[in-house]
Every structure is written in structure tokens, then in C-alpha cells.
Amino acid sequence: MGIFDKNKFDSVKTDWSTHWDFFKPLNNEFNFTVDAAADAENCKVERYWDEQTDGLKQDWNNEIVWCNPPYGRNVPEWLKKGQEAAKNGGTSVFLIPARTNTIWFHKLCLAADEVRFVKGRPKFYNYANEDKEATHGLPVPLCLVIYKPNSNGCKIGTYDWRK
Ligand SMILES: C[S@@+](CC[C@H](N)C(=O)[O-])C[C@H]1O[C@@H](n2cnc3c(N)ncnc32)[C@H](O)[C@@H]1O
Numbered sequence: 468m469g470i471f472d473k474n475k476f477d478s479v480k481t482d483w484s485t486h487w488d489f490f491k492p493l494n495n496e497f498n499f500t501v502d503a504a505a506d507a508e509n510c511k512v513e514r515y516w517d518e519q520t521d522g523l524k525q526d527w528n529n530e531i532v533w534c535n536p537p538y539g540r541n542v543p544e545w546l547k548k549g550q551e552a553a554k555n556g557g558t559s560v561f562l563i564p565a566r567t568n569t570i571w572f573h574k575l576c577l578a579a580d581e582v583r584f585v586k587g588r589p590k591f592y593n594y595a596n597e598d599k600e601a602t603h604g605l606p607v608p609l610c611l612v613i614y615k616p617n618s619n620g621c622k623i624g625t626y627d628w629r630k
Pocket of ligand 1: 521
């Protein structure tokens, strides 16, 4: 068993869906053009990329990307995509585990425009089990990592979706 409780957040499972109450204030702020890691049921933006179209292979330049990627080994790869896109006009907002002791967190997240540590334990939807209620709180701290063009260094703050 990895860091996730198998009964709740299986590390193999990748389609935990962000709560609308958590997402909406961010969408009001950023006005996302695409959800980079989604499927037809859990997409947060009308335009989305799924496993088939592969968000990692798409052009993120000049997009405003929402990305809650699968929380596996590829998280740094997704972050790199956002970091590269910011050099070419792309903005991206990631919701990821705040694994602050990892090399990738220091290299990639602390080089972003902003990191917002998520207050509390937001609930997620579990569509795979036809669970339309958001009842599952991840047992790991989460953060938002934001890449923007022309960044002046990394701001650190809080995201409290309960306000
Ligand atoms: C943690 S869920 C996020 C769901 C949703 N976008 C949200 O924020 O609520 C990750 C989603 O990414 C999808 N996914 C996995 N690999 C992908 C890829 N290479 N490109 C696009 N989506 C992918 C999974 O099928 C899953 O639906």
C-alpha cells in the first residue's frame, strides 16, 4: 500500500473529481479554456483532454489550463508541461499533493509563479463508484501550483475554498 488508504483513495485510481465548490472560485479568477486531465464525466471545463487525446501531448501555449492530474509518478511531467507553456504565453493551475520534501516540489513548484496550500481536506466525487456525493477527503495535504508568463518568482499563500 502506498500513501493512500486502499479503501478510500486507491493509488491506482486516477479519476477523483474536484468538487464544484472548490473549482468555481478558481474558474472565476482564471477563466479556464481547457481541463487537461479529465474524462466526459469529471471534466470541469467544456473543452477537455482525456487519456486518449492525452493532455501531455497537447499544445498548452496560449491556453488557460485547469489540471488535476492523476496523482502518480507522472505529476512532475504534468508540472513541466505547465512550466514550459508559461514561457510561451500559457497559464496553468494544478491541484496536486503538497509533497514538499520531494526534489520535484523544490525544482518545479517553487519555480512556479505561485503556490497556494489548500486549507482543510476538500471532498472529491467518486464517479467510478457511481457516487455522486462528494464524500471522500484525500488523506494528504494538497496545493495549487500556478504557472504564468512573465513570473517574478514564487509567491506562497493559502487557498480556503470554504470562505
Ligand atoms: C484526478 S482526475 C481529475 C478529474 C477532473 N479533471 C477534475 O479536476 O475534477 C484525473 C483525470 O485525468 C485523466 N487522465 C489520465 N491520463 C490522462 C492523460 N494522459 N491526458 C488526459 N487525461 C488523463 C483520468 O482519466 C482522470 O479522469
